Each structure stands twice: as structure tokens, then as C-alpha cells.
Amino acid sequence: MKHISILIPHGHSSVVNIEGSHQIMNEVNNIRSKMGKPALFKVQLVGIAKEASQRNGLFIISPDVMIEDVKKTDLILIPAVHGDPKKVMQDNAAFVPWILxxxxxxxxxxxxxxxxxxxxxxxxxxxxxxxTHWSAANTFRALFPGVNLVDDKIMTEDDGIYTSGGAYSFTNLLVYIIEKYAGRDVAIMIAKSFMIDIDRISQSPFIIFQGQKAHDDEQIRKAQEYIEQNFDDKITVDQLASMLALGRRNMERRFKKATSNTVVEYIQRVKIEAAKKNLENSRKNINEVMYEVGYSDTKAFRTIFKRITGLSPVEYRTKYNKETVMMA
Known part of the structure; x- marks a missing residue:
């Protein structure tokens, strides 16, 4: 039997992550029981205090055991904890030696x-x-440059460490882990029971690109604002460099450092974000949307759109256009 430790941190934790993990992992045992198989998981809430207050006292979580009571575990599940990362680390520092x-x-x-x-x-x-959650990607990169963040992915696995993307994508990660531990048949039953899209791997369709302006380079910020105000025009790197009275290589280096995107990538993402909003809210056809955001090459537009969102323009419209959704 594998021991699963769901941590109960101090601070504003995701109760959904905690309860959802507890319910889904225990359901594996129920499914196996119906198959005539023994329980696979022993699931425990593991804490560093006898009670953890959540949402200003709206919820009180009482762990099953303290970390010192768990001498050996097979899987540690860490729920999201909101707030300043440094304070979260300070408040939960007692977990660190045990996790390591x-x-x-x-x-x-x-x-x-x-x-x-x-x-x-x-x-x-x-x-x-x-x-991690796509909206926190730039903050994460700034704090942890030594980590290879892949902000378009719903989940990663690397040397016995799993991570999941935004919000409810933790359910996709749990199904993935369950498939590894309990087999594909049990994972499919879990996915059907909880209505989880078992093979979803990308959070790209959900990313809302808002520009990365949390930096101190005023000239680069001006370049970003110019791109966002003139995305329907043909904008070149040389044009921006000239406008800012900077050498091209210097501007490209500073732009990448400030935004985590090359100039060309930033222009593409701004154009595609505008296209997404058009596809979500209008009846315009794909070519009309393409021309409005400054593309004239249909193949190039479709290729870039799919690379950034994970969906083709038609698939995106079908999934997110209000009228299309209501008619489905």
C-alpha cells in the first residue's frame, strides 16, 4: 500500500486542492474494491499544527497526523497557498526538512x-x-531563474517531482499520477466519475495575455505600449529600436530581459490576444479577424495562433464564442 501525504499548510491554502485530492485518491480504493482488488492508497492529511484556520476562520482543517508521525511516505501532495511567497515559506518552513x-x-x-x-x-x-498558474509565470521566473518554467503546460514530471498549472488542472495531474500507480483502467474510471478530461495537457487556451510590465525599464515599457496600441500595423524590430534611439541588439536584449519574450514573440502574442477576443465576441469570419490583427498570410496566422493557444482559430471559436457555446 502506498502512503499519500496531503500537506495542510499555514496560510490561505486551496481547500479545493486539499479536499479534491483526498476525495479522488480515496475513490481509487473504492474502484479497486469493486474490481475485487485491495486498497492501494493510505491517504492522510499531514500538518505542522493540530489545526489550520482557512479563509479567516471559515474553515478549520485538522490534520490526521503531524509530520513527525510520518516516518515514510510515497507521495507528498502540496496544495496551493496564496499570498506573498516569502511569507508562505516562512510560515511553513517546518515542512521543508521533512519534505527533503x-x-x-x-x-x-x-x-x-x-x-x-x-x-x-x-x-x-x-x-x-x-x-504553475499562467498568471504567475513572470513572477515565478523572476524569483526562481534556475527553474525551467514551462508556463503553457498543465503538468510536468521531472525526477520524481510533479507540478500542475492553474487552478483545477490539479485534477489532471492526479489522474496522471493515478494512471502511473493504479493503471489506465482505474484512471479512466476516475476521469469518468469526476468528469475530468483525461488527456488534456496544455493550459494555453486559458492564458490571457496582459503584457509583462512589472519591470523598471521605461524605454521597453514604451515599446510594449506602442505594440499594444498599433498591433494591427506591421511593426518591425528596427522600427522600435529607431523610435527608442537604441541599437537593435541592445533593445532586443533589454526587451527579452524585461518581458521574458523576444520582440517578435511579444508582437505575436498581442496580435493573437486581440484575435482571441474577436473570436470570442464577434460573428466575423476567420479571415476578417486575421486581417484586423495585422496578418495577411492565412497559413502563418493559423500556425502562430495554434502555437500560442494550443487550438486552431476555428477550434477556439467553437469552444469560447458565446453564441457557438449557447447553440451547442
Whole structure:
């Protein structure tokens, strides 16, 4: 039997992550029982205090055991904890030696959404792939440059460490882990029972690109604003460099450092974000939308759109256009 530790952190934790994980992992045992098989998981809530207050006292979570009571575990699930990452780390520092010890003794570790910040603070993610909520990607990169963040992914697996992307994508991660531990047949039953899209791997369709302006480079910010105000025009790197009275290479270097995107990538993402809004809210056909955001090459537009969103323009419209959804 595998021991699963669901951590109960101090601070504003995701109760959904905690209860959802507890319910789904225990359901594996119920499914196996119906198959005439023994229970696979022993699931426990593991804490560093006898009670953890959540949502200003709206919920009180009482762990089953304290970390000192768990000498050996097989999988540690870390729920999202909201707030300043440094304070989250300080408030939950008592977990760190135990997590490191368990990992070094063979346990696997999985984070949910922004719990990746906490795990990165332990050093366990250094040099590894990692996912987090797409809206926190730039903050994460700034704090943990040694981690290979792949912000378009719903989940990652690297050397016994799993991470999941935004919000409810933790359910996709749990199904993935269940398939590894219990087999595809049980994973499919779990996916059907909880109506989880078993093979979804990308959070790209859900990303809302808002520009990365949390930096101090005023000239680069001006370039960003110019792109966002003139995305329907043909904008070149040389044009922007000339406008800012900067050398091209210097501007490209500073732009990448400030925004985590090249100039061309930023222009593409601004155009595609405008196209997404058009596809969500209008009856315009794909070519009309394409021309309005400054593309004239249909193949190029479709290729870039799919690379950024994970869907073709037609698929995106079908999924998110209000009228299309209501008619489905």
C-alpha cells in the first residue's frame, strides 16, 4: 500500500486542492474494491499544527497526523497557498526538512498551481521543469531563474517531482499520477466519475495575455505600449529600436530581459490576444479577424495562433464564442 501525504499548510491554502485530492485518491480504493482488488492508497492529511484556520476562520482543517508521525511516505501532495511567497515559506518552513528527507528517501512530490513557489523555495526544483498558474509565470521566473518554467503546460514530471498549472488542472495531474500507480483502467474510471478530461495537457487556451510590465525599464515599457496600441500595423524590430534611439541588439536584449519574450514573440502574442477576443465576441469570419490583427498570410496566422493557444482559430471559436457555446 502506498502512503499519500496531503500537506495542510499555514496560510490561505486551496481547500479545493486539499479536499479534491483526498476525495479522488480515496475513490481509487473504492474502484479497486469493486474490481475485487485491495486498497492501494493510505491517504492522510499531514500538518505542522493540530489545526489550520482557512479563509479567516471559515474553515478549520485538522490534520490526521503531524509530520513527525510520518516516518515514510510515497507521495507528498502540496496544495496551493496564496499570498506573498516569502511569507508562505516562512510560515511553513517546518515542512521543508521533512519534505527533503522524504524525497531523498524515495518519495515523490507533487505541487498544485502556485504551490510551485513553495517547492521552488526548497531548492528541489532547481534545474527541473515546472508548471504553475499562467498568471504567475513572470513572477515565478523572476524569483526562481534556475527553474525551467514551462508556463503553457498543465503538468510536468521531472525526477520524481510533479507540478500542475492553474487552478483545477490539479485534477489532471492526479489522474496522471493515478494512471502511473493504479493503471489506465482505474484512471479512466476516475476521469469518468469526476468528469475530468483525461488527456488534456496544455493550459494555453486559458492564458490571457496582459503584457509583462512589472519591470523598471521605461524605454521597453514604451515599446510594449506602442505594440499594444498599433498591433494591427506591421511593426518591425528596427522600427522600435529607431523610435527608442537604441541599437537593435541592445533593445532586443533589454526587451527579452524585461518581458521574458523576444520582440517578435511579444508582437505575436498581442496580435493573437486581440484575435482571441474577436473570436470570442464577434460573428466575423476567420479571415476578417486575421486581417484586423495585422496578418495577411492565412497559413502563418493559423500556425502562430495554434502555437500560442494550443487550438486552431476555428477550434477556439467553437469552444469560447458565446453564441457557438449557447447553440451547442
Amino acid at each position: 528527507e522524504q524525497y531523498n528517501n524515495g518519495a515523490e512530490v507533487a505541487t498544485m498551481c502556485i504551490a510551485s513557489f513553495f517547492l521552488a523555495g526548497t531548492g528541489l526544483l532547481d534545474g527541473k521543469q515546472c508548471a
